[in-house]
Amino acid sequence: MSGIFISFEGPDGAGKTTALKKLMPLLQAKTDQEIVLSREPGGSPISEKIRKIILDIHDEEMDPRTEALLYAASRRQHLIDVILPTLKAGKIMLSDRFVDSSIAYQGGGRQIGTREVAAVNDFAIDGHLPDLTIYFDVTPAVGLARIKKDHEGAMDRLEKEAISFHNRVYDSYIDLLKENPDRIKKIDAQQSPEQVVQDALKVITEKFPETFNKGE
Numbered sequence: 228m229s230g231i232f233i234s235f236e237g238p239d240g241a242g243k244t245t246a247l248k249k250l251m252p253l254l255q256a257k258t259d260q261e262i263v264l265s266r267e268p269g270g271s272p273i274s275e276k277i278r279k280i281i282l283d284i285h286d287e288e289m290d291p292r293t294e295a296l297l298y299a300a301s302r303r304q305h306l307i308d309v310i311l312p313t314l315k316a317g318k319i320m321l322s323d324r325f326v327d328s329s330i331a332y333q334g335g336g337r338q339i340g341t342r343e344v345a346a347v348n349d350f351a352i353d354g355h356l357p358d359l360t361i362y363f364d365v366t367p368a369v370g371l372a373r374i375k376k377d378h379e380g381a382m383d384r385l386e387k388e389a390i391s392f393h394n395r396v397y398d399s400y401i402d403l404l405k406e407n408p409d410r411i412k413k414i415d416a417q418q419s420p421e422q423v424v425q426d427a428l429k430v431i432t433e434k435f436p437e438t439f440n441k442g443e
């Protein structure tokens with residue numbers, strides 16, 4: 228039995244974390260394969276340590292390329308510690324963010340360049356791309372308003388960036404969607420939380436009908 232790797236992407240405040248919590252039990256009810264949920268940056272002990280450095284609001288002077296390398300390093304360790312063992316065991320891996328986040332945030336947002344950031348990440352991921360990526364589409368204005376309402380006083384270093392940064396991230400995601408129509412599927416994340424979960428469930432079960440076939 229081979230595993231399935233699904234990543235979840237979107238601008239800050241898109242609602243991925245909220246949706247994943249509700250999606251997990253719904254998906255698990257449709258398959259006998261175990262589902263593992265993780266996140267980036269982080270997801271394993273070393274990667275979580277790197278996460279703290281990257282998102283620390285006091286690291287104002289962090290160079291953009293240092294930031295890109297840290298995200299890639301965190302990703303590499305997460306891949307080795309969690310993603311590959313999960314897939315090798317025939318389980319289903321759900322990751323809240325993966326390589327597309329680096330292309331959008333560091334490539335586009337930080338203006339390092341998508342090819343440059345992809346090259347660094349090629350070294351880190353060694354060809355291991357998700358089988359499916361669900362992109363939560365929300366405008367930066369809506370996403371940031373949600374975050375401000377939720378935890379304005381505890382916003383991280385990336386969330387605190389200017390709206391121009393978040394607009395570039397958004398534009399890069401749209402480019403990624405156009406460039407990867409088979410792998411990346413968009414859902415409207417400005418709908419109600421319940422509808423967002425239903426749409427994500429539909430995309431996943433339609434893509435892998437033989438895996439998510441319980442209770443049909």
Ligand SMILES: Nc1ncnc2c1ncn2[C@@H]1O[C@H](COP(=O)(O)OP(=O)(O)OP(=O)(O)O)[C@@H](O)[C@H]1O
Pocket residue numbers: 237238239240241242243244245246373374376377416417418419420421423
């Ligand atoms: N569909 C929705 N409509 C309105 N508010 C939502 C919706 N989904 C999530 N939210 C709210 O938006 C905020 C951000 O949601 P969440 O943390 O799930 O987003 P996220 O994609 O994980 O963000 P980030 O990547 O920035 O951590 C939370 O306060 C959450 O309750």
Ligand SMILES: Cc1cn([C@H]2C[C@H](O)[C@@H](COP(=O)(O)O)O2)c(=O)[nH]c1=O
Pocket residue numbers: 239266267268298324325326328329330332333385386
């Ligand atoms: C993986 C990854 C993430 N980011 C950014 C995106 C968010 O602003 C934070 C992560 O916080 P979250 O609340 O866990 O979503 O980091 C990035 O810039 N590059 C990446 O590769």
